[in-house]
Amino acid sequence: MEFKPKILGFLCNWCSYAGADLAGVSRIQYPPSLRVIRVMCSGRVEPIFVIRALENGLDGVIVMGCHLGDCHYIDGNYEAVNKFKMLQKLLNPIGLGDRIRLEWVSASEGVRFGQVITEFTEHIKSLGPSPLREKEANQQLLEELEAIARVVEDFRLRALVARKRKITEEGNVYEKIIPEENYEELLEDAMNAEVIRSKIYLNLQIGPLSVKELSKRLNLDSASVLKHIVTLRQQGKVALDRIEGLTPYYIAIKV
Amino acid sequence: MSNKEVRIGVFVCHCGTNIGGVIDCPALTEYARTLPHVVFAQDNLYTCSEAGLAQIKKGIEEYNLNRVIVASCSPRTHEPLFRATCQEAGVNPYYFHFVNIRDQCSWVHMNEPEKATEKAKDLIRMGVARAFYLQALEKNQVDIDPRALVIGGGIAGMTVALNLANRGFPVKLIERKDRLGGLLNDLNKVFPTLDDATKLLEIKDQVLEHKNITVFTSTMIKDVEGYVGNYNITITKGDEEEQFKVGAIIIATGAEVLEPEGLFGYDGKKVITQLQLEKILKEKTLDAKNVVMIQCTGARTDERPYCSGICCMVALKNAQLIKELNPDAQITILYRDILTPGTEYEKFYRDTRAKGILFLKYSPDRPPYVEEDHVRVLNQFIQKEVQIPADLVVLSTPLVAYEDSKNLAQLLKVPREANGFFLEAHVKLRPVDFATDGVFICGCAHWPKDINDTISQALGAASRASTILAHRTLEVEGAVARVNEELCVGCGICMKLCPYDAIARTEDGLAHVREVVCKGCGLCGASCPEQAITILHFTNDQILAQIKVLMEGE
Numbered sequence: 001m002e003f004k005p006k007i008l009g010f011l012c013n014w015c016s017y018a019g020a021d022l023a024g025v026s027r028i029q030y031p032p033s034l035r036v037i038r039v040m041c042s043g044r045v046e047p048i049f050v051i052r053a054l055e056n057g058l059d060g061v062i063v064m065g066c067h068l069g070d071c072h073y074i075d076g077n078y079e080a081v082n083k084f085k086m087l088q089k090l091l092n093p094i095g096l097g098d099r100i101r102l103e104w105v106s107a108s109e110g111v112r113f114g115q116v117i118t119e120f121t122e123h124i125k126s127l128g129p130s131p132l133r134e135k136e137a138n139q140q141l142l143e144e145l146e147a148i149a150r151v152v153e154d155f156r157l158r159a160l161v162a163r164k165r166k167i168t169e170e171g172n173v174y175e176k177i178i179p180e181e182n183y184e185e186l187l188e189d190a191m192n193a194e195v196i197r198s199k200i201y202l203n204l205q206i207g208p209l210s211v212k213e214l215s216k217r218l219n220l221d222s223a224s225v226l227k228h229i230v231t232l233r234q235q236g237k238v239a240l241d242r243i244e245g246l247t248p249y250y251i252a253i254k255v
Numbered sequence: 256m257s258n259k260e261v262r263i264g265v266f267v268c269h270c271g272t273n274i275g276g277v278i279d280c281p282a283l284t285e286y287a288r289t290l291p292h293v294v295f296a297q298d299n300l301y302t303c304s305e306a307g308l309a310q311i312k313k314g315i316e317e318y319n320l321n322r323v324i325v326a327s328c329s330p331r332t333h334e335p336l337f338r339a340t341c342q343e344a345g346v347n348p349y350y351f352h353f354v355n356i357r358d359q360c361s362w363v364h365m366n367e368p369e370k371a372t373e374k375a376k377d378l379i380r381m382g383v384a385r386a387f388y389l390q391a392l393e394k395n396q397v398d399i400d401p402r403a404l405v406i407g408g409g410i411a412g413m414t415v416a417l418n419l420a421n422r423g424f425p426v427k428l429i430e431r432k433d434r435l436g437g438l439l440n441d442l443n444k445v446f447p448t449l450d451d452a453t454k455l456l457e458i459k460d461q462v463l464e465h466k467n468i469t470v471f472t473s474t475m476i477k478d479v480e481g482y483v484g485n486y487n488i489t490i491t492k493g494d495e496e497e498q499f500k501v502g503a504i505i506i507a508t509g510a511e512v513l514e515p516e517g518l519f520g521y522d523g524k525k526v527i528t529q530l531q532l533e534k535i536l537k538e539k540t541l542d543a544k545n546v547v548m549i550q551c552t553g554a555r556t557d558e559r560p561y562c563s564g565i566c567c568m569v570a571l572k573n574a575q576l577i578k579e580l581n582p583d584a585q586i587t588i589l590y591r592d593i594l595t596p597g598t599e600y601e602k603f604y605r606d607t608r609a610k611g612i613l614f615l616k617y618s619p620d621r622p623p624y625v626e627e628d629h630v631r632v633l634n635q636f637i638q639k640e641v642q643i644p645a646d647l648v649v650l651s652t653p654l655v656a657y658e659d660s661k662n663l664a665q666l667l668k669v670p671r672e673a674n675g676f677f678l679e680a681h682v683k684l685r686p687v688d689f690a691t692d693g694v695f696i697c698g699c700a701h702w703p704k705d706i707n708d709t710i711s712q713a714l715g716a717a718s719r720a721s722t723i724l725a726h727r728t729l730e731v732e733g734a735v736a737r738v739n740e741e742l743c744v745g746c747g748i749c750m751k752l753c754p755y756d757a758i759a760r761t762e763d764g765l766a767h768v769r770e771v772v773c774k775g776c777g778l779c780g781a782s783c784p785e786q787a788i789t790i791l792h793f794t795n796d797q798i799l800a801q802i803k804v805l806m807e808g809e
Contacts, residue, residue: 004370006377008805013331021329024358032370035377036359037801038330039793040734044777049798057806073776074680074690074754083781114363133809155784162748162782 005033005124007060007117008053012042014072015106016064022110030114031121034062041065042102043076047087047152050100054091055145057133060099060124064116067104077104082164086157090191094144098127147198151191154198160190196220197228201237204252208241211248263386264295264320265379266311268302268327270357275300277361279372283326286376290383294318302327308340315344322346322386326354326379347391349733349792354382376808381801388796392733397771399484400502401724402427406476406663409437410455410706411698412507413462414713415720420467422717424724427499428462429490430472435459437509438699441530443537445706446572447603455706471497479504479666482757482772483693484729503693503720504667506677507713510654510699513553519650520625526648529569536576543584543647546577547630549623550590554653556619561674563653563703567594570651571607578610587613587643589623589632615643654703667694668756677701687716691756692772695720734792735773736780738766742787749779749788 011017017038023030039045042065050061063084065077084102091097101120105113131138132145151157163172164183171177178186199218203209211229215222229250232238241251265287269275280298287296295318299307302325314320323346325337330353338348356375364371401424405416408430416428434440436459442452462468471490478489484502491497512530515521523531529548535541548570554563567590574586593614595604608614616635617623623632629642656675664671669689670678677696680688687695697716698709723729736757738749745764750756757772758779766787768779780790789795 006806006809008802018331021331021355021358024329024360024362027362027365029365030363032360032364032367032374034359035374035381035805036355037381037798038355039777039798040774041776041778044781044790044793046781046795048795049802052799053802053805056802057809058802073774073778076754076776076778079752079778079782133806153786158782158786159746159748159784162752162784166751 003125003129005031005059005121005129006035007033007062007121007124008058009034009036009117010039010042010045010049010061010063011036012044012065012072012077013038013040015066015070015104016042016113018107019064019105019109019113022107023113024110026110028110028114030117033059033121033124034117041071041073041076042080043071043073043078043083045080045083047083047090048149050087051145051149051152054096054099054130055132055142055149057130057135059127059130059133060101060120062101062103062116062120064103064105067106070106078165079162082161086161086187086191087152089188090148090151090195094141094148095131096145099124099130143199143202147195147202150198150201151194154194156190157187157194160187193228193231196224197232197237200225200228200232201252204238204250205254208249208251210244210250214250259321261292261322261387262294262318262320263290263292263322263324263383264311264314264318265290265293265297265324265326265383266302266307266314267296267298267379268307268325268357269298269300270302270327270361271300274327274357274361277365277368277371278356278375279368282372283356283375283379287324287326287379287383290380292322292387293383295320303333303336308336311337311340312344315341315346320346322350322352322389324352324354324379324382324386326356326375326382328357329353329355329359349392350386350389352382352386352389354378377805380804380807384800384804385797388794388800390791390794392791394733395731395770396728397484397731398728399723399726400486400500401425401727402499402501403720403724404429404486404488404501404504405507406504407437407507407509407698407700408432408435408462408470408472409507409509409698410439410458411509411700411709411713412437412505413458414710415505415507415697415717416468417458417462417465418714418717419721419724420462420465422721422725424467424721426468427488427501428468428470429474429476430470431475433473435462435470435472438512439706441533443533444572444576446568447599449572449576476663476666482769483691483723484771486693503695503723505695505697505716505720506663506667506669506700507696507698507716508657508660508663508700510656510676510703513559513652513655515552515650515652518552519549519623519648521650525646526625526650529566529573529649529651532573532649536573536580539580541577541580541647544581545585545644546574546587546647546649547623547643547645548574548586548588548649548651549625549630550588550593550651551619552650552652555591559653559655559674561653561703562594564594565703565705566651566653568600568603568705570649571595571603571612573649574612575607575610578612585613585644587615587630589615589617589630591617591619615641654699656700660700667691669694669696687712687719690754693723729771731771732773732775734775734790735770736768736775736777737789737791738768739787739789740765742785744785744787746784749783752778752782754778 071077241249284298474492621633695716697712743765777790780788
């Protein structure tokens with residue numbers, strides 16, 4: 001059967017949505033792959049929206065806003081960039097990073113709107129249908145995605161991303177400006193750690209496990225698993241279930 | 256969400272053949288009927304026509320609808336119309352949802368009718384899913400205080416105050432010095448008319464005598480609280496404090512002339528600034544035959560990269576005046592570039608040249624050198640250093656932002672650019688506004704500018720401010736951000752991110768949205784680490800519901 005890509009687009013009301021309307025008024029023809037959710041600003045798009053869309057089997061997700069510097073809300077789209085970058089970094093390791101896209105289309109760029117959708121549709125076609133159209137066959141991927149979903153809803157990365165412009169431009173609480181590349185490093189470390197913790201948590205939600213069992217499941221050395229367990233216990237997310245012989249078993253605390 | 260049963264009505268528009276010629280509207284209507292909570296669906300030739308709107312009202316009445324979906328053109332053009340129809344029929348306008356099946360479907364897939372119909376079905380299914388989660392919202396009214404606060408009593412501030420007062424708005428005019436007039440008090444004559452500066456200062460009396468203006472001299476702003484239409488201002492004069500309310504604020508604090516310490520042997524006697532020359536010319540005590548002026552002193556450098564805009568004309572004006580006073584005077588203007596845009600100023604420049612004043616271009620790499628009775632400078636045309644006799648050297652220094660403009664910026668929560676001047680909301684589209692509603696800018700506090708531009712901008716700022724002050728109330732958009740205080744931890748991220756300073760801290764340290772200022776962009780909600788902020792009308796529930804049903808039917 002012919003692959004008909006289905007793409008979800010988040011369009012900001014002021015530029016991209018207007019650009020999409022203009023494409024219509026100008027009778028620009030583009031593939032019928034796009035389904036649009038209108039938001040007021042591209043900065044409104046929460047990473048979890050994109051993740052839930054992918055989880056549901058959408059073949060691609062595109063976030064569209066005003067060109068940088070032209071945001072109706074002054075600089076909302078800069079936040080969209082920061083959120084998108086984080087999201088792509090989280091999705092790249094599980095092979096879904098290429099299915100999301102961030103584009104700027106102004107209210108006067110009807111032609112460009114058509115081009116962007118056509119091009120992205122072709123790109124998605126070249127990737128083929130999302131593996132998550134077949135959920136049963138891709139449980140592993142679903143679990144990985146769920147781990148990421150928890151991370152983007154959690155305090156740490158949300159705070160880090162929302163504070164990016166402040167700490168790279170104005171300075172942190174100690175009035176120290178962190179250079180962009182150091183920030184990226186910081187974010188990367190935080191992302192890696194949070195994804196692992198999220199996976200540990202999800203595994204411990206199913207039932208109690210020892211560090212050894214966890215390290216086998218996650219393909220990680222025991223030392224780092226233990227380190228994360230300690231953090232998760234401090235955060236009140238994981239508790240000691242029992243000790244068998246000399247081996248402690250941990251379990252997730254349901255919130 | 257109310258416990259009332261959700262009853263959705265779907266109206267599919269043919270828009271003549273615009274939609275109906277591509278999409279199978281009857282099939283779409285039939286499909287809508289199968290969706291959850293849809294109790295009524297109908298297709299119309301033109302839903303936006305009188306007859307179409309009547310059908311919506313009839314549907315609402317007969318089927319007791321409490322959610323209305325119209326699938327037609329674009330919310331950008333027709334949402335207000337359908338919302339109003341809902342309201343007339345007793346359904347809260349925020350219970351209305353628009354599905355765009357024309358501009359973003361039938362018109363862009365004209366050759367693929369089946370696929371377009373399929374897409375339209377998806378869009379309607381998404382709309383129905385969202386409609387279930389829609390909430391009724393109210394548009395509240397907020398009172399507006401008709402008074403204005405003008406900060407700065409120079410020509411900019413006085414112009415704003417007088418203009419607003421003449422329109423009938425009470426004005427509080429604050430000046431930090433002990434008299435009104437600002438820099439104009441120190442000027443001799445103004446370009447290009449060569450009128451006495453005192454002539455322009457006549458406005459001072461009008462300001463002081465105006466029944467709608469209260470003038471506070473030797474006064475500083477201590478505190479500003481509140482938001483558009485409702486500011487609480489605290490001012491201090493000596494040890495005394497006073498509080499009052501205003502509805503709009505105009506910044507007209509001006510700028511000061513750079514004191515060129517350490518530049519070109521500046522000593523205030525034989526090497527002086529243009530401002531000091533103004534005083535000498537005013538008192539008619541000039542005693543110099545050979546005068547050299549050095550342009551761009553301390554301007555257009557790494558430290559101060561901007562052009563102050565007015566110094567060329569100031570130098571030309573003073574050169575002409577000296578020549579008038581003493582026709583035998585030898586005046587040389589050392590410049591980097593001459594900036595005299597417009598018909599009047601360019602003519603003034605040509606006239607100055609015609610009066611025998613010499614112009615010599617210097618390079619910033621080889622700046623002039625001031626010595627006992629002459630100035631040495633490289634003549635770039637002959638590539639040779641020349642000595643110009645000088646009894647008096649006049650330095651044209653730029654206007655610089657007041658050191659303490661930072662404090663005012665913090666009090667009013669408005670931005671400044673790198674040189675300390677206030678930064679408008681948009682350089683072209685909103686030149687006297689700030690992103691924060693209710694605060695406006697004019698004059699040299701914004702950027703060095705001459706009196707003409709200052710007055711124009713002041714009139715603009717007064718006009719912009721009156722668009723707020725002229726209303727008794729302000730309507731608050733229903734679709735705004737709302738903080739769940741149970742979840743908020745007071746981290747302040749939202750307050751920092753909000754482009755409109757719409758989020759304030761409560762006494763408990765938590766975030767609170769001033770709904771009248773909020774524009775509903777949703778940035779705070781999408782960024783709140785604790786997910787404590789709901790973006791009304793674009794809630795996570797509403798958006799996730801659309802995502803959830805997207806792949807049904809695949």
